[in-house]
Amino acid sequence: MTLFQVAIDMDQDFDHLLDSEETSSGSTLRFSGPPLLPLIANGHASAVDQFVDRYGGLIWSIVRKSTRGSHDAEDMVQDIFIDLWKNAASFQSERGTEVAFVALIARRRVIDRIRKRSALPPLESLADRPIHAVFDGDQDSLEIADEVGKIRNCLAQLSANTRGVLVRVLQEGMSHQEISSAMELPLGSVKSYARRGLLFVRECVNRPLASPIQEVQS
Amino acid sequence: MNPSQDKMHDEYLAGFVLGELTEEELKVIEGLSEADRSRVLNELERVSASITLASDNTDEPMPERLRRSIVEYGRTYVTEMKSVSTERTIRQGVDPTFRWREAVAWAACIAASVMALFFWQKTRVATEVPTLAPLTRESLMASASDLIQTPWTDGKTPWADRVTGDVVWSNSMQKGFMKFVGMPINDPTVEQYQLWIIDPSRDDEPIDGGVFDISSEGESIVAIQAKLPVNRPTAFAITIEKPGGVVVSTQERLPLIAPVKPPKQQRWTFRAWRSFPLAISTWRTTDGYFSGQHASPL
Numbered sequence: 001m002t003l004f005q006v007a008i009d010m011d012q013d014f015d016h017l018l019d020s021e022e023t024s025s026g027s028t029l030r031f032s033g034p035p036l037l038p039l040i041a042n043g044h045a046s047a048v049d050q051f052v053d054r055y056g057g058l059i060w061s062i063v064r065k066s067t068r069g070s071h072d073a074e075d076m077v078q079d080i081f082i083d084l085w086k087n088a089a090s091f092q093s094e095r096g097t098e099v100a101f102v103a104l105i106a107r108r109r110v111i112d113r114i115r116k117r118s119a120l121p122p123l124e125s126l127a128d129r130p131i132h133a134v135f136d137g138d139q140d141s142l143e144i145a146d147e148v149g150k151i152r153n154c155l156a157q158l159s160a161n162t163r164g165v166l167v168r169v170l171q172e173g174m175s176h177q178e179i180s181s182a183m184e185l186p187l188g189s190v191k192s193y194a195r196r197g198l199l200f201v202r203e204c205v206n207r208p209l210a211s212p213i214q215e216v217q218s
Numbered sequence: 219m220n221p222s223q224d225k226m227h228d229e230y231l232a233g234f235v236l237g238e239l240t241e242e243e244l245k246v247i248e249g250l251s252e253a254d255r256s257r258v259l260n261e262l263e264r265v266s267a268s269i270t271l272a273s274d275n276t277d278e279p280m281p282e283r284l285r286r287s288i289v290e291y292g293r294t295y296v297t298e299m300k301s302v303s304t305e306r307t308i309r310q311g312v313d314p315t316f317r318w319r320e321a322v323a324w325a326a327c328i329a330a331s332v333m334a335l336f337f338w339q340k341t342r343v344a345t346e347v348p349t350l351a352p353l354t355r356e357s358l359m360a361s362a363s364d365l366i367q368t369p370w371t372d373g374k375t376p377w378a379d380r381v382t383g384d385v386v387w388s389n390s391m392q393k394g395f396m397k398f399v400g401m402p403i404n405d406p407t408v409e410q411y412q413l414w415i416i417d418p419s420r421d422d423e424p425i426d427g428g429v430f431d432i433s434s435e436g437e438s439i440v441a442i443q444a445k446l447p448v449n450r451p452t453a454f455a456i457t458i459e460k461p462g463g464v465v466v467s468t469q470e471r472l473p474l475i476a477p478v479k480p481p482k483q484q485r486w487t488f489r490a491w492r493s494f495p496l497a498i499s500t501w502r503t504t505d506g507y508f509s510g511q512h513a514s515p516l
Contacts, residue, residue: 048292060280103267111237171273
């Protein structure tokens, strides 16, 4: 058990741990400090400030790309943080990185918005899946930089169209219609590229880095 | 199951994670075993979150006003939750003189205070902080400067015996109460009542206002538990649902509705909220009278 875990159990003041967090302008380095959700779950209000400072930019970026106006974006960001406070106790650092947990909760809200915007039916039965269940399983928790590196390596193995569609969906928050117009692809093709691209990356991250797999062209 | 069918199911599950699953595809994957579905979904959700993180642009600073509001709310929420946890620990201690009635009263006060933290006011002044004092319908009515009070009227499927009462709600405090007189007692193991707050300014879907039971005849007062911030409610509606309530109501049983009286000095406007089969039409006249509701299937 790490000193960090022992300190949580003893309900000590953690300000000294928060002060020692590294600050960095790197794209993933700023996410790699000690997890803050366990502190928040244990009622340490001082951790809230650092949590918002650490992940606020990420959440705002994710939301801004998928909303039409800043008014919607602010609502969604508020809802995401409420979800995070409510699910803080569900986070387990040995199962996954805190930033992945944050990104997952943010994406679920974004998906809700995408579905409403597209007038698609709500996913009542699947949307109620507990957050922590996503991180249960056999896979080891990587450092966030390693995780992102592996993802980028897998994305690089995709065809240009598939990678372009997948990145536009998951990183730019574009709808299939918008992607179809931007990339001059049929709507059905966009849907296929996105789904198969995601499945490919999933298979890719589950394999050792030394054995690249071939994307099946549609 | 054959490989091509497995591939199709995996594509549908990917569609779910990407947020573009159709209703027909949803029915297919709902038929899969929970174990098969969960394993694939968990992996796909993790991967999609990681792809999002791999973007080069993930650090756009949010507006300072928004950041301050989120921090303030978060600090209050975290502090309140710790208080509830501490009280629960004390009450669970071995004390032969401990009075359970007193414990229930304290639990209700603390629970009401904590529930108040789930209400988020976008336009709230930055320095306002919810207090721990328990709120009653009477104290809300006495203290709220923007109180909305609207009576219950017959919904799409009213009871034979009329139910009266009203809703009181404050946007600034994000708190409210429902009063019912003569509402049928429900068996919570069979069905429960659920409140919906119609707020077209916020979303196309109504806001879940909480599930509740009526356990006695006569008058009942129920606190509203809005799951999301309420901006400008135009109506409050009661449906009858399965135990535990639902995320989205089919509105098959909608016995009560309380339209919100529009403010005075408004010009003529007509708004129909499309999501409910009961079209909520609000006429805003210069003298502020609400002309009633127009029920029609959409």
